[in-house]
Amino acid sequence: MKKRMRKCLSLALAGVMAGMLATGCSANGQKDAASAGGNETGGTPAKENVAADKSTEGEKASGEKTKLVLWMPPFGTEESLDKEVWGEILKPFEEENNAQVSIEIIPWSNYEEKYLTGISSGQGPDVGYMYMEMINDYIKAGAIAPFDDFLTAEDRDNFYYLDKGVIDGKQYAMPIVVGSARVMFYNKAILKEAGVQSVPETWDEFKDACQKVAAIGKTPLLQQWGDKSKGAMNSIFFPYLWQAGGEIFNADGTKAEFDSEAGIKAAQFLADLRFKDGIMPESITSMSEDQVFAEFKAGNTAFVMSPTNQGAGFKEAGIDWGFFTSLKDQKMGTFASADSLVLISASKNKDLAVKMVKYMLSGPSMTKFHEMAAFPPIAKDEEYHDDPAFKAVYEDNKDALITLPAVQGSAAVYDNLYKNLQLMMLGQMTPEEALKNAADYANNTLSQNR
Secondary structure, three states: OHHHHHHOHHHHHHHHHHHHHHHOEOOOOOEOHHHOOOOOOOOOOOHHHHHHHHHHHHHHHHHOOEEEEEEEOOOOOOHHHHHHHHHHHHHHHHHHHOEEEEEEEOOHHHHHHHHHHHHHOOOOOOEEEEOHHHHHHHHHOOOEEOOHHHOOHHHHHHEOOHHHHEEOOEEOOEEEEEEOOEEEEEEHHHHHHHOOOOOOOEHHHHHHHHHHHHHOOOEEEOOOOOOOOHHHHHHHOHHHHHHOOOOOEOOOOOOEOOOOHHHHHHHHHHHHHHHOOOOOOHHHHHOOHHHHHHHHHOOOEEEEEEEHHHHHHHHHOOOOEEEEOOOEOOOEOEEOEEEEEEEEOOOOOHHHHHHHHHHHHOHHHHHHHHHHOOOOOOEOOOOOOOOHHHHHHHHOOHHHEEOOOOOOOHHHHHHHHHHHHHHHHOOOOOHHHHHHHHHHHHHHHHHOOO
């Protein structure tokens, strides 16, 4: 069902967008105020009362709040916290602009499905949060409008990462979360007990350190191969692919590249950690990301790949940790997000919607957001508030930070690749078989976008 829905995405969205523009409906399915007429029962006012009724309508229209719908994912410990934080952030905006913002926090577990069904049915937002593997599908369907005409020279000077939101030569995305780099955390006490004298830099040095940890009866490394989200690959596969010198797709996004010699080398390295070297236990095939983090907080594993914003939680758990940005085979490389706010084409209040986007991305707003979710600043008008330890990651190691490419159909490709790699880690496929199966599926999917 999911595959079929994706295949029909562009056609379905394109039809919906045309229909909504023709009927005067907004992105959230509400009727445009300018097209509303008549009395409450749908009849036409009596001729002698038309002038009075028009006057009343004008007064009502002038005082009526403009409604905007915002879709965001959860970053707090509970979804209700995110809604509360964004509600507080946007309250002054609502008052200043006589607006009413309906904020919906969408769980990560059904994030893409919510957008697909919501926008296709005309029940989408005015502004939404999307990650790169989603965006291109909606651009091709005409469901996202570019920001170019709304940006001033001052905006372009202030925001650091606008280039990451340029797709097909247009500013389709306004980055809001750039960072969340996946770095390798390590437990200093465990490494000291194991006699690991220096922080590993290469794959061989890492394997040697892990074997020393295993020799004292401790778990060297845990990975979340049982996690439901394909986003787990941002920590457990893509960094190793890039470190081996590989890429996910070719330059124009028309062919899979992860089944290359470098890709097979990366997959074999991970499989060896599980089956040959005894560095990762069998339990990883059923572990979620939260379970992996819990094990590190409990002091039960020496290494874990994690977003930088988990550092505070590890510290609160009493772990004396260190970290390094990336291992190296052919080069350094690790995942960093470039998630963005997008403007939905069907929005009937684009000027105000863009004004809200700029308000959300302003320094004061981002400062409040980053109190809940620790990320580095996205613009000059905000100071750095995250753990100072990670500042060097984004300043000195920025060349090692890699974002996922905006390739149409890539979400389905990632989902299939993850399933094949999971079978590999269960011992049911070789690295070559897993990557070939996934590449065959990917190339067939990508060929349909040409």
